[in-house]
Amino acid sequence: MTAREARRMTNKTPPEGTTLFLIGMSMPRLRHPGAWLAVFLAMPRMLVYLKRNPDAGLLSGRLYVGPSIMVVSYWRSAEDIRRFAADAQAPHLPAWRWFNKRFADRNAVGIWHETYVIGEHETITSGMPPWGLAEAVGAVPVGPGTKTAAQRSRHNVAEMSHSV
Template structure:
């Protein structure tokens, strides 16, 4: 990824959804209990990447004892449709996990969903490659939106320079 020197922000048209999902290895040595959950994710990620018409705008994941996957979706309906569609690689692994989870606490899963209205978000990236929302939407110079965090999120006029956020 190329580093973009200077200050940039994210721009995305309309409302969108931020979906956080992850798993936690509660008992890491019980591989047979968490392996099926862990190995179900690549098929889901491939499907999302190969079919942008599903509605996922971008993803990013981190791995550790607790994993986290951040997804940006066009709308909640697209996310919900992906989760429930019998022909896509989510519903069946989810059903299997639910059945197995009742028998063991070796692995935990979690998710959080946030609906974001147009213009009610703020992002800044200094000397970074395009990541997160900037990768799901557009990566633009800060000056094209507003110079401060308060102005970018709509809590201050764009030309109000009384507060400098430093990034």
């Protein structure tokens, strides 16, 4: 393995059901911070709760703040996400009910999410610590059979079909 290849990592085969969950918010009315600030502050509280309660199913998550706000998270399963969302003792459900009562249909703050069960995928990190799925499920060096995106995708599909 060359020194360059030693720096390149791809994800270990994730357990069946591993799920990518993207959630974010938009602030169409920046001049109304009372509307979006409370929604924004709810997300770090949820991430802290999830990190302190690993049985909830979060494998890893990162908050991104820029022109829009987004959390990229990996979970053991889509069912774990749904269970967390519906748990009255966890911070999501009370915050969701509050949001719907105060801000739904007011065009002051928007929330979106997307859920993807990992299947056909490929990842790579180079010159940095494992990131994303490789951080969530573990990383392995890129090597024979995983040097290109197409090879990594085929490898992950084959590995996941063997684990079923």
